[in-house]
Amino acid sequence: MSILKKTMLSVALTFVFVGSALAQDMTPEAKESYSLGASLGNYLSSQAFKQSELGAPVNMDLVVEGLMDALKNKSKLSEEEIVTSLNTRAEKLNQLHEAKVKEVKEKNRAESLAYLEKNKKKKGVKVLASGVQYEELKAGTGPSPKEEDVVTMVYVGKLVNGTPFTNAEGTPAEEKDVVMTLIPGFKEGLSQMKEGGKAVFVIPADKGYGENGAGPVPPESALIFEVTLKKVEKPGANKESNQAMPAGHPPMNGSRPKMAWPHS
Template sequence: MKLLFIALMVSLTSSSCQDKHQDLEDGLYAEFVTNKGTMVAKLFYEKVPVVVANFVGLAEGTHPKLADSLKGKPFYDGIIFHRVMDKFMIQGGDPTGTGMGSAGYKFFSEFDTSLSHDKAGILSMANSGGYNTNGSQFFITEVPKQNLDGFYADGSLKNCNGRVSCHSVFGELVKGLEVQDSISNVAVNPKNKPLEDVVIQKLNIIRKGDAAKAFDAAKVFTEQEPLLPQKLEELKAKELERIKEQSKEAAANFIKKHADFPGEVKEFPTGMVMILDAKADGIKPKPSDRVLIDCTGLFEDGSFFFSTIVEDAKKYNNYNEDAEKQGAYNAFAMPYNESATLVPGFREAMLNMDIGDKARIFVPSYLGYGAAGRGPVPPNANLIFDIELVGLDKK
């Protein structure tokens, strides 16, 4: 009887909300009734079903991971917006109001590259970093914040296990942007908590149309959330194939551009391309040897980012006298084997060179610094290196 009563109350509330918002097109919506006004967000349940199922399950008290004491209760009702930052976002969903609370569980991230923090009113998951730290907390943007996406502008995925922001977009305000704006402008303390509580008095889920009415949040979360890590790996694999295809064209352009460069063109199955100017009597190092390497690193457009060679640093207007005094312009030693701590494309080139050989190589991004980038190298950058094996390390 208790469960029947709860189901009846949810049905009545939903019907009342739908009557109030008859102008909404078919879809799944969340109505935030706050003490500052009402906002309505459309939920992207077809693109990110698990994140939406999590939110809907909490709002309706049907989430399978809720403790028994919380089941059947609207989780978000009475919760405050505990973190408010003007020209950024408003954040809620923490039952403790401290920013440290949750619904008692965490779940994996879910991304769709068509959904971005590209405007005001974007509803997204808050987390503490990494892929598996989503819970009950969410935020709504006041301005575009695409640096919060789980992918870059070209659609390539970020390495979200690094120190980068990766948040799952799952909705967008279709009503009440002015309410979001008024909340973002309330007075706050030094920790960005409103001085006077901004309360979610009621969070109602509205279903318009047969597809939205058939969306079973508990079932979707139970069945699909365990599949998210594999789904992410599939996205990564698909992304890698896309990058490899793009790199083939870039490698072909590299070869064409360097048609007059001295040396033999060698194309490797990995995607690395080498123009090798081999020394006639070069010594082949043994895997137990350490070799001394001079190199200069360039971006695809020919701009400079690194060199161990004074002349090259000066040539590209990047010479630093203090750096030279500290030994920056000296050949560095590396083991002549797979243990060498070099990006894969550079290491592969080195292992195909003898002492005295020189080479200009093309390193596709996935054999370089990848999606993470490093230092002056941005994410997903193809690189060009001039390399010379100048000798064996006798130390």
């Protein structure tokens, strides 16, 4: 925990009981005004912490002073000076962010390549033409899925360091998907399977979510999936399921769907 965060925490604890007592005496209108200030304070605190973590320290005393001066219309700096200073800081933050992202990418790339190199020597692992590594745990007896098919599967995904990303608990989940909607490495792994089979795919970053990552998957990360292929269906075989989006694309919540893994 940084010094900045410790300071904010101690200040918050100092006033928590006093604040609770005062809040009980506030009128609804007073609470609205107070909430505006609290919301602004939370935003400033969050931004200050994030910037300090990147390596751009923030003097909170001066932040508060600048805020109070602005409210009184007695700023010590001209508007031009403020804009120039903020632009300078924005450039600095961009450079620090780019350096941090580069560092994360290089670390993840090295860890992923090391894991792939080690895993390919494991007995039973087959390296496919794309570099995807396939290990059969149980042979299936049904058909192999094609791009246009709908598959029902149980799977769990994790990073090479063991961190699960398909769900917070790291537990297997059942899902129905159209094969063509899945990431390239996952599609290739499925093509090796037959209905009823179980396998492990180790997918290089360039056949997964690449240099940008996605959600909880960091950039340049190889992915490990343990998959049980329960059913393979031809398009239109299940009319009821055709009337809605497949399980990989949950119903709309508001204006956009929540994408599930391992979609492209």
